[in-house]
Amino acid sequence: MAKAGAPARAVAARRVAPRPASRRGAVVVNAALKAVVFDCDGVILESEDLHRRAYNAAFRKFGVKCGGGQGNVEWDEEFYNVLQNTVGGGKPKMRWYFKRNGWPSSSVLDGRVPANEQEQELVIETLQDWKTDKYQQMIGTGEAEPRPGVLRLMDEAREAGLKLAVCSAATKSSVEFTLKNVLGEGRFQGLDCFLAGDDVDKKKPDPTIYKIAAERLGVKPDECVVVEDSMIGLQAATGAGMRCIITYTPSTRSQSFPGAERIVCDLGLYPPTVTVKELQERRIVQDDRVNFDVTDSGIYFGWN
Incomplete structure (x- = not known):
């Protein structure tokens, strides 16, 4: 957590339904997403x-x-x-x-x-x-709880048949203990891949941990969406060739996050801010720190 005194409330981005994208873009994107990968500290919990x-x-x-x-x-x-x-x-x-x-x-x-x-x-x-x-x-002692929407998005991904992974730069024993307490034993054991700092020679922003995750999940990097909270994590994810959305924290809110697909304060409970369906369709470009409209995300992603 950051200093006492929360930052100014983020203004939700207006999301305008885009005009239909080309069949080529829609088919490829809808078929592409096979895994959702979470960072731990700052993403699953504000630690x-x-x-x-x-x-x-x-x-x-x-x-x-x-x-x-x-x-x-x-x-x-x-x-x-x-x-x-x-x-x-x-x-x-x-x-x-x-x-x-x-x-x-x-x-x-x-x-x-x-x-x-x-x-x-x-x-x-x-x-x-x-x-x-x-x-x-x-x-x-229960001092930490999952960030809003994390458990919901994990459950949505599992129900959609997607693979789930957690990749953290922290030590394995620390991350494992944290995940079991915050996610629960069932969700932790249900992860398809779990990597920590002990498993790689180089730390984020080096992309090695995400490249290894893709290999162990049996998917291509561009078939993964990573949920990160910082520029270091974003650089690691995009460096591995993966899509990335940002759920910023008070300490990372002012970072620019170039290349992030979506930038939001959290994943949202009800109503949700980010859903699996939206990630599968890849139709929304969003930064909730500013007001803007998206009229054709195909232009942003180079479909046209």
């Missing part, structure tokens, strides 16, 4: 502030201090919003921060600074493991 609080708790637990400072490292909301939209994955975030602010002293190494790369990795691994446990405790 940003939970992660930030868990990192700060880890820094306090191990007395993490950079540059000889007296106080423990602490990431405030403003900084974390920038950090998470700059660097994907938890361990890379800490590496990025420590490389720029000096590797810290901590109780992991009895109060001293890492002397080599092996000790640096020990610090990172120890902090990440403890942070993950803390985050799971917070999730387990």
Whole structure:
């Protein structure tokens, strides 16, 4: 979550029924969609502030201090919003921060600074493991709920015979625990593919995780729609050759999202903002942060 004080209410885009597109476009598009792929943090649940609080708790637990400072490292909301939209994955975030602010002293190494790369990795691994446990405790207490419309869209996709996947940059144990608590055991076990940061060598915005997901689902990348919440995720999805819709969060709302098919504050409950039928027909171009009409989405998608 972002700073206290919600952003101005988004203005829903007016959606005007487009004139009939060519048969070529309609047939190909209606037949194309075979899978819906979700990011986890920021998409399935707004977990940003939970992660930030868990990192700060880890820094306090191990007395993490950079540059000889007296106080423990602490990431405030403003900084974390920038950090998470700059660097994907938890361990890379800490590496990025420590490389720029000096590797810290901590109780992991009895109060001293890492002397080599092996000790640096020990610090990172120890902090990440403890942070993950803390985050799971917070999730387990019911502090997080699915974002509006996520469960509805998942169920719609399953009923339509589409495959479902979740691809997250977070650690596998953390994502698995989160999904089981937020989605429920049944929906989690029903996923056709589940990939986490541990499963790939490169993190988003690198497209590897989505390319592997397509392979495991047995579909082509352009037969997938990805639901993301940030520019990092959008770049990973489009880099893999997949369509992408954005459900932005307070911290990503101001990003431009070039190439996103739809940009909405959430998927919507009732009435829904995004439906499987709309994604199959690929007839709506939308950015609910501005007012605009779509009179022929075929022009946008290059059908004409």
